[in-house]
Amino acid sequence: MGEVQSLAPLPQATLAGWHAFVATGNQDLLAPLLSDHIVFRSPFVQSPIPGRIATLLVLTTVVQIFENFRYHREFTAGSHDAALEFSASIGKWQLKGIDLITFDEQGKMTEFEVMVRPIKALQALGEEMGNRIGPELIRLKQAAAAGG
Template sequence: MSDNYGDMPATIAAWHRVVESKDPVELDALLADECVFRSPAVHTPQEGKGLTTTYLTAAMVVLGPTLTYRREWYADDSAVLQFSAELDGLSIDGIDMITWGADGKITEFAVMVRPVKALNKVMELMAAELFK
């Protein structure tokens, strides 16, 4: 994605800058303290900026090298970003559902991934990254 973010919401433009830089330090200014991360790999919501940062940082390592956002839809306080990636020869399709508050900080980040074989590979590699 280029530096020209056009008419996309400022929060999403900031998210794209984080993904491009792969610098998790930038997440501190983007995530609300009470942010919740929802993953298809984890049964319970991961609550708080710290846990959300941990999961998003691991995702940048695991998916970041091949992650491409293909389409995006925006509302006043939320967006859906469709992505693709490749892991160990498996094609992954997914969406990030992002919600933010009046201050522009992300309050909820939910991820959905398909197909199940790709989800299993994401779970395996995310666990390795999270628990190393």
């Protein structure tokens, strides 16, 4: 067991910005935290969702859907990777999840992966996301696949 390495200063600042965004839902706080080349990995679809616009859309929508959202623990792996454990509810469903975040040298988020359990809560989340942004997300993914 080596010594525990904490996040580098720039990723730490980005994470502080992320917590401010989660607390307020203010999209203007989120945009500067994301790399232009960020990849979002959803718990619903196998293929990653590339791009800043799609990631902004997903994350700003999720914070509107989750009720009683709160972070519990934070883990770091090296100076540019963090895992955040959270809980929330959607209607009658309680859920737990993990956000896995990778940062670049400038401290911007380059990967954001979400895992959620149990399956019933995940299904409720998927349904709600689909109702709100499904068609728009499909369009953004197709545009990214076409190179722009």
